Amino acid sequence: MQVTFLGTGTSAGVPVLTCRCEVCNSLDFRDKRLRVSVWIEVNGKSFVIDTGPDFRQQALRERIAQLDAIIYTHEHKDHTAGLDDVRPYNYLNGIRHLNLYGHPRVLNQLKKEFAYAFEDIKYPGVPLLNLQEIAFDGAKPIYIEGVEFTPIQVLHHRLPVLGFRVGGFTYITDVNFISEKEMEKIYGTEVLVLGALQHEPHISHFNLSQAVEVAQKINAPLTYFTHISHKMGLHTEVDKTLPDNIRLAYDGLKIRLPNP
Ligand SMILES: [Zn+2]
């Protein structure tokens, strides 16, 4: 199983348009953060979690040649806006609809935002999409193309958002609260990816010190922080202040894990 960080930035991305701070002006490639997403290759299948506005650019960079399903954490625009660009994957081997997995609330929002893809009579060439509900009932894993995904429900301010565990890999982006019941699903993970926005407190995201505290409680052999704002500071400066088993993720980083 291989996981690639397609993007590790917060909703505006880094650099931020119009900003002249040292992070936005940095020449280090690790300070260039597209909107957050990961690509998971497992058992010959290919999945992305979320399709933000940078999806096309990310798929080109990583040469994503196959896409079997898209799994959504939540409906915020920085996680959904690139959905129209999945069209070429509809025509790889004949014509094939792409399965989108998400909470019913998230799928309803996709239907509104991409209404043209769900009309009874579609304009030729629109994305071909099947909506697959993740009816979150607390504990049960779901199977996507034969791969087990365990949904983990967390809070993003008051919005319930899903994270996912696949074998030894757990991915939770937009979060500022994880209940003890959901923590049980995360314990024992080999690699944890967790959202950490910036140093200052925020209404809907863990800040750096809160994320470190949660990561240390889970105590995975390796934790990567993602969904990072320019306010976090320079990658190299911040990364060296973190405990040994916690790192800042960066765009293009790849992790290999055993198949689940
Ligand atoms: Zn987000």
Ligand SMILES: [Zn+2]
């Ligand atoms: Zn900046």
Ligand SMILES: [Zn+2]
């Ligand atoms: Zn969000």
